[in-house]
Amino acid sequence: MRDFALAPPTVSPLACGLADSIFDAAAVDPTRPMLARRPTLSSAWDELTAAEVRDEVVDLAKGLVASRISPGHRVAIMARTRYEWTLLSYALWTVGAEVVPIYPTSSRDQVEWVLRDAGCVAVVVEDEQAVMTVGSVCGSLPLLRHVWQLDAGALNDLRERGRFIPLATVESLRRIVLPDSTAAISYTSGTTGRALGCALSHRNLASACDTLLSGWGHTVIPPGEQQASVLAFLPFSHVYGLLVQTLCIRGGMVMAHEPDMSEDALSASLCSFRPTYLCAVPSLLEKIYKNFLRVAQEAGRGALFERAADTARDFAAALERQRLGGGSGPGFDLRLQHALFERTVYRKLRAAIGGRVMRATSGGSPLSRELTLFYEGIGIYVNDGYGLTEAAGGVTAQPLGRELSGTVGQALPGNEIAVAEDGEILVRGPSVFQGYINADAATHGVLRGGWLATGDLGRIDAQGYLTITGRKKDIIVTSSGKNVAPAALEQRLRMHPLIHQAVVVGDNRPCVGALITLDPKFLAYWRGSLSLQSDMPSREAREENALREEIGRAVAAANSAVSRSESIRVFRVLPEQFDMSNGLMTPSMKLRRDAIVRHYAFEIDAMYQARTRAPRQPVPDELSSWDESDNVFR
Template identity: 35%
Template sequence: MFLERVERHPERPFLWARREGAFHALSWQETADRVARLAHALTALGVEPGDRVVLVSENRPEWLIADFAIMAAGAITVPAYVTNTSRDHLHILENSGARAAIISTARLARAFLPAAHQSDALGQVIAIEEPRLRQSINAEIHLWEPSLAAQSGSLDLLRDRAAALGRRDVACIIYTSGTGGAPKGVMISHGAILANCAGGMDVLEEIGLAGHRFLSFLPLSHAYEHSAGQMLPVAIGAEIAYAEGIDKLAPNMREMRPTVMVVVPRLFEMLRARVLRQVEKDGGLRKKLFDRAVALGTRRALGGPRLSPRERLEDRLLDLLVRARVRKGFGGRVRAMVSGGAPLNPDVGAFFMALGLPLLQGYGQTEAAPIISVNRLTGAKVHTVGPPLKGVEVRIAEDGEILVRGELVMNGYWQDPQATARAIQDGWLHTGDIGHIDADGHLVITDRKKDIIVSDKGENVSPQRIEGMLALEPEIGQVMVYGDRKPHLVALVVPDADWLAGWARAAGKECDLGSLAGDPDLKAALDVAVARVNKRLAPVERVRRFAIAREPFSIENEQMTPTLKVRRHVITAAYRDVLEGLYGTRSGQAPAGETKP
């Protein structure tokens, strides 16, 4: 796939990254030369077909180069998150039995090299930037540039190894993000990746496959960005621009003007909240125009009542006055934004579609390489995750669990045949998600099977739906609902950071969540937001009490995954006494709001 693109348009720009103050591109041929040299270097270091090579790097051109070089050497890429601790790295090294590793920066080396020192199998490390070692380690360290310079850029090795690979051969082992426990290594085959790419190309056919530029900012160590943000662009010959980080995403979008973005819901939840706050602050005519643009755009995008001739004219004017400004903030060329990794609240999807940004929700999991279904631009339904990809079979089990079959399904869990046997039965992947297929063939996700809350009366409740509604309130940034086998629901709430700053300023208080968690005035303000949502919920779904978290959920405190999904088991363990205290079963409970049924 990669070599075909190199031969077809070798001199076209391919990988963009900022260097010396500006974005510069490597061509397809330049990239292939580096891939070949690194593949030769790995082979010279003793890496053999089937060996595992750990890759620890932020998103940058070298990530793709390393990934394809590892595969070109016949080995298996084992991506690791840049947020991993030494303990996390050691688990992956020991579980995978990796023989070699590639690491980017000295900062990342500080967490990785202590684990490398303890690993029995790891013998070789290639460092893109020179690490600052305080002591020697039990592995040889080689620098990236000299390693590449010492090797040939001949593509013959790549062609020979590519020809020897079968579709069932393992391309990579991606460790799950661990929302429910210890990460497991998911073996993804070359065929699974190609099947996902074929499905993605079928989806993009509607907007054309030529002239695309992807902006890569989600972690490439996650299967979602790896397939949709790296492999799919390669399959269609698109350019990839690497964002400098989430904090630079806005200026990078304006400068690089992407046509396709792979995104996660949390980013757009925060963006929607900021846009609405700014509109409220502007007030007057600007607010009226914005509200009208959203109202008409929602009707048009979601198939509401048809616009009258006068409304169509009004809608076109609002497109110039309002929506064009919003699109410009994303670079002005976006043709598709695919949301995955976590559930997208339908209100968030409708909001951005109404503003002329095609935010399409999809669904998948690492065990399916990972994309299972996605909405199309035509006929998108924001409350669904779209129809299955081409070549993917989906059926619903008697208990409502979503089952998936096709070449995209993983080979299994690395060195865990028992877990593999539980996950794949008679060729069907048991996803652990609950849902149904609607009359149009669109898949609707209800919740994770293991996350469903069952009340003490036996009633099933979806926490994700309630959390999604609460998180759209301007006062609330993050929330986790709790209450399995309990008489009612409670929640742990993190105030929205911008809202909290404004509230603290108006109240003359220091904006520090740790000290404000016990503030009765803050509790009362948040109680109003929870009560607003409770009015729209069934009695069994209402949050009766809540506690204020001591700090936001984050990747750093391990309470969120790298794709910003809540890690319930980690949060529950950290706040178990607080949550149980909301039922009056523990002493020393944290401040909590009391909402009326």
């Protein structure tokens, strides 16, 4: 092992099951708000107290008992992030059952695999379409006894069924749930091969949450307020979403649910619920930034926004140097500029996401240093951390008062991280999972002497800060034998407002290439802003040339961060997005690289063939310094 970081001691170990959080909260302060919901999209948010949530959970737990759901039984929840998901998961944990999250967008084959592999005795779905999907695979699922449909009144049916079950029965079941009992079977995203079911105990899920709440909990409450609030929109079918839910319930934060992750729905919910804390992924934070820029440009204030953004980053970088002992903080001129932009720009940006968000967490993949500094500079510090399904979602966090943008922080107290000779990150601690179900060989392959081999690549500096550099399975090896980690290049490409997604390719090819998709809204604005006057055919050709040059500049900017042998020499802009509907993105918003390479094999071949046989085309000045630069546009 090359690098090593050991965190300070952890918090007191869990002594019960996760469901006790709700019962304890109701006993201590029954009137404290716990969840928020709204009957319709246009309705106001109604808050439910801890006592009301506990009673709802008890009623559902009685219904589960009446339906012969027993400790150790596995019940799948195949639904979006909604109020009922939280009630059902805690009701299942109350009776000692195990939750098996399934993405509601999963295909028929994926649903069948998870239900059969986990041996589920029941499944909760949202609508008739999901009922039909489950019904089509029931013949291969002999253990499946119940299919409950939320939109058909399943919860009311369960409550009615459990009316005659004594409370003492539920209480006795809750008290025999042990910390090391399995709480959830969370399936990996399946970017390659069959998804594997990770067995996570109650202790696994609570460990990172309790550590974060102990050390960072006070930072999520705005000054002068008693309680933080979180809008949960990340899928609970992913371990990050489960982590958010557990944090809110154990930490006493008011949690609302937004099942629709579309831009319009999410924006409306942020502005109506007005959370104080934001739990997000890099793609969302990138999108918010680009929307800020696009709206400013459409209003003729693009230059003003860019000056404000630069000032925000400079201000945050100066604060960072100060807190790390490398500077005296922002100078007078910078503080004056920042104060001006606070009155004219920054508070308006914060208002666009509700106006009350003080801090945020980013997870799922690393957030660029530039974006972290931007958000800190406008008044929203983003804690970029690291976790994975096999470690219950939480491994590192930024140390308070010594945050370092561009890294994912240091090991959480109680966790150990190390970097092996090949650059792979290893993790040891209380959040590491129990193993993959029905897959002993796979379990032994990642658990090595108490260490979890994560499959992620990174490095640890002398102060224990971890930087993620990529995934082992994503490393590209060119025909000349050069190893290239694509993550940094892709991250820099996405910083350009026109670029929505980027996938770097080049395995067994003479150089590195990139497949690029464009942001539709920004592209429309960009086209409208061009001052081209001519007949239509000529205008279209000039417009495409201008777009090619603009993307070329984005590629050159990305190349500036790597060596020449790692630089992108060819690229192709694709006409469609990578998304779940075409099978090129997982429900947790990760790109399926292998599927993308297979799907666009013809385009990739054509891209490289054009490089070797096509006449040389003029390229932007920024690209001219790179050997044999080519750009291929579709």
